[in-house]
Amino acid sequence: MAADPLDALRLTLMQDVLPVGVAMVDRARRGGPREVLAAFDGSSADPLGQLRQEGEPVASQLREGLDRFQPGLGNPVMKVEVRDVEPSEPLERTDPAELQSALARIASRLSLLEQGLVATEAAAARR
DSSP states (O other), X not given: OOSSHHHHHHHHIIIIXXXXXXXXXXXXXXXXXXXHHHTTSSSSXXXXXXXXXXXXXXXXXXXXXXXXXXXTSSSOOOOOOOOOOOOSSOOOOOOHHHHHHHHHHHHHHHHHHHHHHHHHHHHHHHO
């Protein structure tokens, strides 16, 4: 959880309150107050969890839209602490040829991944 109380509040609003609110609004639009109250009729052991699950897809889209407007607004950036840690075992010297071979494999796989992404984007554009 975020250390700053305002960041913690915003995180709670975006991840917990927003999906529940979206689900309640959707239920109210579909069936009025009766449909909203149906979530709390005792048929579900966790009505808020059920509402959160119902509203998550739309809430996720809203958060992504907010992120496009201003990065970190919809999906808050979590603060982290980074520090150096001494290795517990001494590092082994790697053969430069072995390192070059590993880097070539990584480059090859990245190329395949990029080709797959381009193909996926092209297929999506045709739809």
